[in-house]
Amino acid sequence: MRDCHQTKPIFSNQEYNNMLNIYFIQLASLLYLLGTLSYLFYIVLLKDFLSRLAAMMVTFGFASHTLGILTRLLEAGYTPVTNLHESLSFFAWMIIGILLIANLKYKIKVLGAFLSSIALILMLFALTLPKEILPLHPVLRSFWHPFHVTFAFLGNSIFTLAFCCGVVYLIQEHQLKSKKMGALAKRLPSLKVLDDLNYQALKFGFPLLSLGIITGAVWAEYAWGRYWGWDPKETWSLITWFLYAAMLHQRLTVGWRGRKAAIMAIVGFLAVLFTFLGVNLLLPGLHTYSNWEP
Amino acid sequence: MIELIIIGLNHKTAPIEIREKLAFHESEMEKALLQAHSIHSLKENMILSTCNRVELYAIVREPEKAVQDLKLFLSQYHHLPLQEFEKNLYLLVGEEAVRHIFRVSSSLDSMVVGEPQILGQIKSAYQMATDLKTSGIILHRLLHRAFHVAKRVRTETKISNSSVSVSSVAVELAEKIFGTLEKRTVLLIGAGEMSELAARHLVSAGVEKILVTNRTYERARSFALQFNGEAIPFEEMGQGLKKADIVISATDASQYLILPDQVVKLMKERKQRPVFFIDIADPRDIAPEVGDLANVYLYNIDDLQKVANENMKDRQKEAQKAETIVNDEVAKFVQWYQSLEITPTVVALRKKFEEIRARELEKTFSLHPNLTEKERQSIEAMTTAIINKILHDPITRLKQKDEEVMSDFYIHTLQTLFQLPDQTGEELKEED
Numbered sequence: 270m271r272d273c274h275q276t277k278p279i280f281s282n283q284e285y286n287n288m289l290n291i292y293f294i295q296l297a298s299l300l301y302l303l304g305t306l307s308y309l310f311y312i313v314l315l316k317d318f319l320s321r322l323a324a325m326m327v328t329f330g331f332a333s334h335t336l337g338i339l340t341r342l343l344e345a346g347y348t349p350v351t352n353l354h355e356s357l358s359f360f361a362w363m364i365i366g367i368l369l370i371a372n373l374k375y376k377i378k379v380l381g382a383f384l385s386s387i388a389l390i391l392m393l394f395a396l397t398l399p400k401e402i403l404p405l406h407p408v409l410r411s412f413w414h415p416f417h418v419t420f421a422f423l424g425n426s427i428f429t430l431a432f433c434c435g436v437v438y439l440i441q442e443h444q445l446k447s448k449k450m451g452a453l454a455k456r457l458p459s460l461k462v463l464d465d466l467n468y469q470a471l472k473f474g475f476p477l478l479s480l481g482i483i484t485g486a487v488w489a490e491y492a493w494g495r496y497w498g499w500d501p502k503e504t505w506s507l508i509t510w511f512l513y514a515a516m517l518h519q520r521l522t523v524g525w526r527g528r529k530a531a532i533m534a535i536v537g538f539l540a541v542l543f544t545f546l547g548v549n550l551l552l553p554g555l556h557t558y559s560n561w562e563p
Numbered sequence: 564m565i566e567l568i569i570i571g572l573n574h575k576t577a578p579i580e581i582r583e584k585l586a587f588h589e590s591e592m593e594k595a596l597l598q599a600h601s602i603h604s605l606k607e608n609m610i611l612s613t614c615n616r617v618e619l620y621a622i623v624r625e626p627e628k629a630v631q632d633l634k635l636f637l638s639q640y641h642h643l644p645l646q647e648f649e650k651n652l653y654l655l656v657g658e659e660a661v662r663h664i665f666r667v668s669s670s671l672d673s674m675v676v677g678e679p680q681i682l683g684q685i686k687s688a689y690q691m692a693t694d695l696k697t698s699g700i701i702l703h704r705l706l707h708r709a710f711h712v713a714k715r716v717r718t719e720t721k722i723s724n725s726s727v728s729v730s731s732v733a734v735e736l737a738e739k740i741f742g743t744l745e746k747r748t749v750l751l752i753g754a755g756e757m758s759e760l761a762a763r764h765l766v767s768a769g770v771e772k773i774l775v776t777n778r779t780y781e782r783a784r785s786f787a788l789q790f791n792g793e794a795i796p797f798e799e800m801g802q803g804l805k806k807a808d809i810v811i812s813a814t815d816a817s818q819y820l821i822l823p824d825q826v827v828k829l830m831k832e833r834k835q836r837p838v839f840f841i842d843i844a845d846p847r848d849i850a851p852e853v854g855d856l857a858n859v860y861l862y863n864i865d866d867l868q869k870v871a872n873e874n875m876k877d878r879q880k881e882a883q884k885a886e887t888i889v890n891d892e893v894a895k896f897v898q899w900y901q902s903l904e905i906t907p908t909v910v911a912l913r914k915k916f917e918e919i920r921a922r923e924l925e926k927t928f929s930l931h932p933n934l935t936e937k938e939r940q941s942i943e944a945m946t947t948a949i950i951n952k953i954l955h956d957p958i959t960r961l962k963q964k965d966e967e968v969m970s971d972f973y974i975h976t977l978q979t980l981f982q983l984p985d986q987t988g989e990e991l992k993e994e995d
Contacts (some may be wrong), residue, residue: 445736450736450739457739459739460741461742462742465742503750523835526837528857
């Protein structure tokens with residue numbers, strides 16, 4: 270399937286490296302790196318100006334990243350989420366977006382360090398991959414494509430936040446249960462804030478994931494003439510969806526909060542990661558149009 | 564010679580009964596300050612009076628006489644014979660006094676090291692002395708340096724970062740579990756001194772509602788009244804447990820009052836809303852296994868005390884760093900202080916030489932009236948150069964900052980040998 274769509278790049282290797290969008294992406298990565306470092310220094314030194322500096326770096330990084338995605342959109346003429354490089358970059362962009370939104374209400378600092386380092390890793394990964402702009406695969410040339418990827422990645426980014434909350438929750442809970450109130454416990458947010466954020470993330474993330482799957486199904490009907498075909502990506506999305514649905518249900522009915530919710534957020538995120546990366550890299554199927562060879 | 568002295572007593576040197584008797588009440592502080600200021604041997608003064616210390620800071624002309632005067636003042640003002648409190652007094656002079664003020668303002672000398680209230684108390688004592696003009700240039704500078712030191716200690720060390728009392732540890736833990744304590748409910752099981760203390764801390768941290776239950780309902784009711792709380796009959800404790808976020812148990816029951824099975828059931832009813840049990844009873848009221856349950860946090864008095872002690876250790880480590888800052892600042896202040904003494908001496912010395920030169924020039928010029936203007940100028944220039952060259956070495960030596968001990972001696976020697984007026988005090992008074 271993949272081979273018959275291998276086409277000659279619109280731009281040759283030499284040209285795409287000089288393209289503006291790559292510069293913006295590189296600048297964004299650098300700023301995310303500086304932001305992450307500032308967050309880490311903040312955690313060690315607890316000087317407020319460092320957390321402000323970090324937020325500033327990440328904000329500038331986000332702006333540069335946005336420009337990168339917009340210029341790529343203009344250069345390519347379609348929503349630039351069609352191969353692994355673009356998807357990773359898009360995912361990172363949304364994670365930082367979520368960081369900035371969460372920062373408005375919760376002044377997250379430790380969580381900021383987590384989110385920005387995840388985004389940074391995704392960016393560095395993205396930068397090592399082929400970045401050519403190819404003529405769009407016919408299947409991707411669809412009205413539904415931008416909606417599908419936006420919903421799916423926005424959901425994923427919010428689940429990334431929930432994952433970070435879960436990890437930090439488990440660390441903080443362990444500190445409190447083992448009756449240590451040391452330097453670590455002082456630096457981490459309260460359990461209440463972490464659990465709240467986790468729940469908020471679930472409330473917003475789940476509908477987005479659902480929308481992502483629905484738009485995907487509608488698009489599949491147009492592209493392949495069936496809504497659902499048990500392609501590995503579809504199967505794993507459904508597994509992920511069930512996990513989050515169970516989480517939400519248990520939370521609302523029997524009060525799965527705190528530790529259980531934290532563990533579930535971590536498990537859910539692992540499913541998200543596998544659906545996104547694992548399936549692409551390990552299980553070939555309809556979603557692997559990217560010309561990236563592992 | 565002028566000198567900074569401190570005379571006073573604090574929680575380390577005097578019992579509360581004596582401190583109480585010597586304390587200056589806020590309402591009469593003005594009167595006391597002015598009365599002290601009228602003592603002739605005092606140039607500047609201020610009074611710091613808190614529940615842990617009473618201290619008089621003074622810039623004086625003759626330290627020995629001033630000390631006697633101040634002791635007398637304390638005794639007369641408070642109508643207390645000197646013998647009754649003289650042994651509790653400490654006297655600090657010069658550099659030691661500077662160090663003391665810096666340590667007090669950065670809360671290194673406090674009962675609980677690192678508690679920040681003292682700085683505010685010093686600030687208002689200083690404010691009053693400035694308003695009444697009993698403080699002058701030296702106290703002004705000294706206190707501003709003290710505030711600066713306190714700020715450095717606060718920002719450069721972590722001395723006030725952690726809770727060191729059982730109650731404040733409990734509050735800090737509660738905040739790590741519940742975030743803000745607003746809208747939270749506390750249930751007190753058993754009404755005693757310790758639970759009252761903890762409850763007060765929680766209320767001031769923002770807890771909204773206090774429920775009280777006790778074996779004798781009357782006691783619960785009178786206790787609840789103090790906090791605007793609500794009393795619950797002991798048999799209906801379960802109701803309280805369902806509502807409360809923080810439970811403080813302090814009964815004298817001989818066996819566990821709250822068991823794991825009960826709490827498992829309770830947590831289901833609460834839909835797993837977290838609960839923080841604080842067991843301050845001895846023997847314990849709450850089975851330790853309760854703390855293993857999900858969303859349940861259990862600390863007993865020993866656990867809290869352990870955290871407080873750990874924090875105290877950290878604080879002491881930070882206090883070491885703070886002492887270094889203090890020493891550093893003391894050295895800077897002493898330098899400034901000495902330059903105050905040196906400058907007038909140098910000025911007086913130059914003035915004396917200049918006068919001699921002017922007199923002798925006049926004599927010479929009147930003996931040789933036919934000198935040309937140019938010749939006169941060159942003689943003037945030569946004599947000025949001689950004076951400058953003669954004075955250069957001694958003045959440089961005098962201003963050398965590292966010879967703290969000697970400079971006093973040199974100043975004195977110069978004053979004696981050249982019969983310079985001791986005008987340190989006068990000069991400063993003009994600057995006020």
